[in-house]
Amino acid sequence: KQEVTQIPAALSVPEGENLVLNCSFTDSAIYNLQWFRQDPGKGLTSLLLIQSSQREQTSGRLNASLDKSSGRSTLYIAASQPGDSATYLCAVIYNAGNMLTFGGGTRLMVKP
Amino acid sequence: GAGVSQSPSNKVTEKGKDVELRCDPISGHTALYWYRQSLGQGLEFLIYFQGNSAPDKSGLPSDRFSAERTGGSVSTLTIQRTQQEDSAVYLCASSFTGNSYTYGYTFGSGTRLTVV
Numbered sequence: 024k025q026e027v028t029q030i031p032a033a034l035s036v037p038e039g040e041n042l043v044l045n046c047s048f049t050d051s052a053i054y055n056l057q058w059f060r061q062d063p064g065k066g067l068t069s070l071l072l073i074q075s076s077q078r079e080q081t082s083g084r085l086n087a088s089l090d091k092s093s094g095r096s097t098l099y100i101a102a103s104q105p106g107d108s109a110t111y112l113c114a115v116i117y118n119a120g121n122m123l124t125f126g127g128g129t130r131l132m133v134k135p
Numbered sequence: 136g137a138g139v140s141q142s143p144s145n146k147v148t149e150k151g152k153d154v155e156l157r158c159d160p161i162s163g164h165t166a167l168y169w170y171r172q173s174l175g176q177g178l179e180f181l182i183y184f185q186g187n188s189a190p191d192k193s194g195l196p197s198d199r200f201s202a203e204r205t206g207g208s209v210s211t212l213t214i215q216r217t218q219q220e221d222s223a224v225y226l227c228a229s230s231f232t233g234n235s236y237t238y239g240y241t242f243g244s245g246t247r248l249t250v251v
Contacts, residue, residue, distance in 0.1 A: 055239070057239050059242070064224075065244065066226055066242045066243055067242040069240070069241060069242075072239035112178070114240075122183060122191065123168060123180075123228070124180075126177075127177045128177060
């Protein structure tokens with residue numbers, strides 16, 4: 024079964040800290056991996072998309088890496104701010120079926 | 136339009152009534168997904184449309200749920216004889232799929248369905 028797992032499920036850090044969110048997937052045959060942010064009661068906002076041929080993508084204070092051989096991706100957030108508080112979701116499209124498979128998310132709280 | 140549009144944004148219905156939820160994907164996007172998210176839970180896949188292919192309905196929880204996509208664009212998710220456990224946020228996403236890879240998915244803001 025093709026699964027996506029996110030650790031930790033919840034994380035609380037003081038403002039200004041650098042942090043890493045982890046995502047693991049069971050099958051290395053992926054099309055791409057996408058990181059989303061979800062604020063309470065809202066839809067999903069795309070943060071970064073990494074194609075299977077890429078190793079990382081950067082946007083502002085965010086950096087996402089992809090290691091297909093180990094089945095892992097990390098989302099690095101630099102100099103965290105209270106406005107970064109949200110749930111972060113990792114999603115993978117496997118080669119077979121094209122279905123977007125989501126992890127359970129990491130709920131991040133950045134304290135002022 | 137510039138993004139994926141869903142309507143209504145909120146819907147309150149009585150148990151046993153039918154509801155229709157609408158999704159307008161980004162123009163030209165060939166792939167369209169419906170997901171639902173119950174309170175405090177993860178995203179549950181419902182149905183997937185890709186171009187003119189037969190939809191993948193493997194995630195629909197019961198035969199009370201159906202969806203169609205007219206003209207490869209607008210999609211409607213219909214829930215018949217609604218039950219309280221159908222209460223959730225229903226999210227739609229679309230993407231353009233190329234020959235060798237898939238562009239990222241763009242999600243709508245969702246429809247919050249409450250069955251009373």
